[in-house]
Amino acid sequence: MTAHPTSSSSLRRVAVAGASGRMGHMLIEAVRQSGDCQLAGALDMAGSSAIGADASAFLGAPSGVPIVSDLREGLKNAQVLIDFTRPEGTMAHLAVCRELGVQLVIGTTGFSDAQKAEIAAAAKDVAILFAPNMSVGVNVTLKLLEMAAKAMSTGYDIEIIEAHHRHKVDAPSGTALKMGEVIADALGRDLKQCAVYGREGVTGERDPSTIGFATIRGGDIVGDHTVLFAGTGERIEISHKSSSRAGYAQGSLRAVRFLADKRAGLFDMFDVLDLR
Ligand SMILES: NC(=O)C1=CN([C@@H]2O[C@H](COP(=O)(O)OP(=O)(O)OC[C@H]3O[C@@H](n4cnc5c(N)ncnc54)[C@H](OP(=O)(O)O)[C@@H]3O)[C@@H](O)[C@H]2O)C=CC1
Numbered sequence: 090m091t092a093h094p095t096s097s098s099s100l101r102r103v104a105v106a107g108a109s110g111r112m113g114h115m116l117i118e119a120v121r122q123s124g125d126c127q128l129a130g131a132l133d134m135a136g137s138s139a140i141g142a143d144a145s146a147f148l149g150a151p152s153g154v155p156i157v158s159d160l161r162e163g164l165k166n167a168q169v170l171i172d173f174t175r176p177e178g179t180m181a182h183l184a185v186c187r188e189l190g191v192q193l194v195i196g197t198t199g200f201s202d203a204q205k206a207e208i209a210a211a212a213k214d215v216a217i218l219f220a221p222n223m224s225v226g227v228n229v230t231l232k233l234l235e236m237a238a239k240a241m242s243t244g245y246d247i248e249i250i251e252a253h254h255r256h257k258v259d260a261p262s263g264t265a266l267k268m269g270e271v272i273a274d275a276l277g278r279d280l281k282q283c284a285v286y287g288r289e290g291v292t293g294e295r296d297p298s299t300i301g302f303a304t305i306r307g308g309d310i311v312g313d314h315t316v317l318f319a320g321t322g323e324r325i326e327i328s329h330k331s332s333s334r335a336g337y338a339q340g341s342l343r344a345v346r347f348l349a350d351k352r353a354g355l356f357d358m359f360d361v362l363d364l365r
């Protein structure tokens with residue numbers, strides 16, 4: 090579907106940050122194929138070779154939307170910004186969206202606690218959907234983990250193993266950390282106190298109250314997450330594997346639709362999928 094950035098209609102006007110990134114391309118393609126959204130802006134970093142190019146040139150079907158680095162220019166026609174970039178980029182986008190009243194769907198991972206608090210503060214003024222994984226499958230998996238953790242609260246050692254492509258810059262993945270939080274909450278533990286991020290040397294025996302994390306990086310792995318509940322004489326593995334980024338993009342569009350009638354507030358995919 091071709092949509093002009095200034096056409097007036099009931100289509101949701103969506104801008105995409107990180108427009109030339111792996112997720113940026115998936116999102117632009119999903120917006121253009123959606124039928125109920127229109128590409129209204131495309132952002133990338135100043136100095137990027139993508140600046141000035143048509144945002145959907147990579148599809149062989151121009152949109153008339155140029156990729157720009159000026160945030161106000163890129164957001165001037167948008168009702169909502171989908172941001173899959175880096176924490177420092179998201180924080181800059183957040184400030185301008187808050188000022189302009191543009192809603193945000195944030196898929197970026199790797200934020201500090203202080204940055205997360207800033208996102209929550211901005212959500213008092215503008216509606217924000219913030220989730221480390223937009224796929225339906227991963228969010229259902231989070232729900233399964235909550236149930237499994239409660240049922241196996243003693244006698245099972247919990248380890249979270251994640252694997253991603255060689256270009257990923259943050260570890261553990263945002264999804265793995267969220268899995269850890271969900272499990273720790275279900276067990277009445279504080280993830281900050283009980284997480285063990287990798288082991289080396291003479292570590293001593295495993296402390297049963299810990300939740301371990303292991304990270305694999307290689308090739309073009311889209312995103313695999315496994316939670317191992319290792320007991321005596323048995324073990325349970327709950328796994329999710331992404332073989333395409335399309336699910337993240339489709340989930341992001343569901344988030345855009347969910348936000349449409351929200352004036353302010355901080356939401357996640359549990360709200361969108363009614364999993365709370
Ligand atoms: N929530 C979810 O469902 C998912 C989340 N993610 C997360 O999304 C993020 C992006 O992933 P991916 O698309 O693979 O990454 P890419 O590196 O492919 O794309 C990142 C994009 O953001 C741009 N960018 C980088 N730094 C900044 C900045 N400071 N300000 C503005 N733009 C910036 C890059 O520009 P340039 O190329 O010029 O550097 C690029 O266009 C990661 O945090 C990842 O973990 C990924 C998949 C699913």
Ligand SMILES: O=C(O)C1=N[C@H](C(=O)O)C[C@H](O)C1
Pocket residue numbers: 198221222253257261262263264265311312313
């Ligand atoms: O960087 C990625 O690729 C992904 N990042 C997200 C994360 O950190 O959890 C989501 C997904 O796993 C892909």
